[in-house]
Amino acid sequence: MTTATLDAFLVSYAGDAEGLRAAVASTIRHLSMTAVKIRNTINQGALGRAFNGSHNSRNADGDAQKDLDVFADDMFLDAMRHAPLALYGSEELDQPVVLDPRAPLAIAIDPLDGSSNIDTNVSLGTIFSILPVAGEPVGEPVASFFQEGRRQLAAGFFIYGPQLALVLTVGSGTHIFVFSTRLGTFVQAYSGIAIAPRTQEFAINAANYRQWDEAVRLYIDDCMQGTEGPRAKDFNMRWIASLVAEAYRILVRGGVFLYPGDKRKGYGSGRIRLVYEANPIAFLIEQAGGAATDTVNPILDLIPQNMHQRVPLVFGSAREVQRIGRYHTEPSNIGERAPLFSNRGLFRA
Ligand SMILES: O=P(O)(O)OC[C@H]1O[C@](O)(COP(=O)(O)O)[C@@H](O)[C@@H]1O
Ligand SMILES: [Mg+2]
Numbered sequence: 001m002t003t004a005t006l007d008a009f010l011v012s013y014a015g016d017a018e019g020l021r022a023a024v025a026s027t028i029r030h031l032s033m034t035a036v037k038i039r040n041t042i043n044q045g046a047l048g049r050a051f052n053g054s055h056n057s058r059n060a061d062g063d064a065q066k067d068l069d070v071f072a073d074d075m076f077l078d079a080m081r082h083a084p085l086a087l088y089g090s091e092e093l094d095q096p097v098v099l100d101p102r103a104p105l106a107i108a109i110d111p112l113d114g115s116s117n118i119d120t121n122v123s124l125g126t127i128f129s130i131l132p133v134a135g136e137p138v139g140e141p142v143a144s145f146f147q148e149g150r151r152q153l154a155a156g157f158f159i160y161g162p163q164l165a166l167v168l169t170v171g172s173g174t175h176i177f178v179f180s181t182r183l184g185t186f187v188q189a190y191s192g193i194a195i196a197p198r199t200q201e202f203a204i205n206a207a208n209y210r211q212w213d214e215a216v217r218l219y220i221d222d223c224m225q226g227t228e229g230p231r232a233k234d235f236n237m238r239w240i241a242s243l244v245a246e247a248y249r250i251l252v253r254g255g256v257f258l259y260p261g262d263k264r265k266g267y268g269s270g271r272i273r274l275v276y277e278a279n280p281i282a283f284l285i286e287q288a289g290g291a292a293t294d295t296v297n298p299i300l301d302l303i304p305q306n307m308h309q310r311v312p313l314v315f316g317s318a319r320e321v322q323r324i325g326r327y328h329t330e331p332s333n334i335g336e337r338a339p340l341f342s343n344r345g346l347f348r349a
């Protein structure tokens with residue numbers, strides 16, 4: 001039996017012809033070579049020495065930049081100069097960089113996701129979204145990033161975990177490739193992942209409970225009541241504080257992730273950035289049969305207004321994501337809600 005490699009997958013996707021697909025395939029090859037270098041740097045043990053400090057600067061969203069954030073951004077920017085890309089937009093840069101203005105693609109990237117975990121040896125990642133160039137890339141180097149997520153040509157993330165893996169969609173299913181150190185290449189591990197539509201597992205930063213709006217609090221309350229509440233089943237909770245790690249888990253065993261807006265200053269739209277975090281994750285999740293919303297509307301239908309804008313994000317098992325939407329839009333009609341549980345303000349109407 002032949003091993004299905006990332007390269008073979010990209011060859012069959014792109015075919016022989018030049019064009020957008022060939023450009024997407026070439027960009028993914030450059031990304032994957034860079035991810036291997038970053039993984040090698042992480043594995044050298046330098047994390048606790050050269051990379052454990054803050055860079056003494058803040059990115060456009062106000063986050064303190066860690067050295068590894070900046071290192072990863074430099075590595076990807078350098079590599080992307082050799083890919084057929086007109087624009088490179090990054091979490092770590094205020095404005096996108098113009099690369100080759102004649103090239104057909106733009107990339108939006110979170111070079112290092114989960115960087116609050118760098119010191120704790122928890123999985124980190126790189127999230128990317130590949131879009132067709134739109135508008136005038138030189139005069140207005142943001143127009144390409146202000147397209148709805150449905151226009152993405154490809155999206156994915158690398159996860160620097162116990163295994164180095166690439167989770168990828170080019171618009172026909174979501175696939176996982178794991179890097180084989182023996183073969184020196186990414187090998188397909190899962191093809192056409194299907195997220196279970198129902199789940200008993202949720203992921204949310206529960207420390208923000210008092211800051212959430214009532215719909216989110218009631219949803220979580222109902223899960224927490226388990227078999228004694230309106231859901232009539234027990235739930236499990238996870239919070240890794242690493243979007244890539246949560247997304248990977250949900251892809252392989254179902255579940256739901258919530259980072260809603262809350263009352264903290266600056267958190268009215270949550271914490272996750274639309275262009276280079278929510279959009280690529282939503283594309284991967286929808287391609288795996290799941291759903292991704294801003295609590296109500298599909299993420300992929302939103303038109304970004306700002307390179308670094310935040311968006312409330314709920315994604316995972318489709319039925320559960322729809323249910324969370326109903327807590328926001330029709331709270332008094334939640335299916336299993338017994339009269340016993342209808343004594344709270346939102347449900348009395
Ligand atoms: O620390 P919090 O508020 O729980 O937020 C955790 C979230 O923030 C993020 O780390 C944001 O990503 P960055 O590390 O790229 O800023 C997500 O990976 C994660 O889900
Ligand atoms: Mg991130």
Ligand SMILES: [Mg+2]
Pocket residue numbers: 069091110111112113114115
């Ligand atoms: Mg980041």
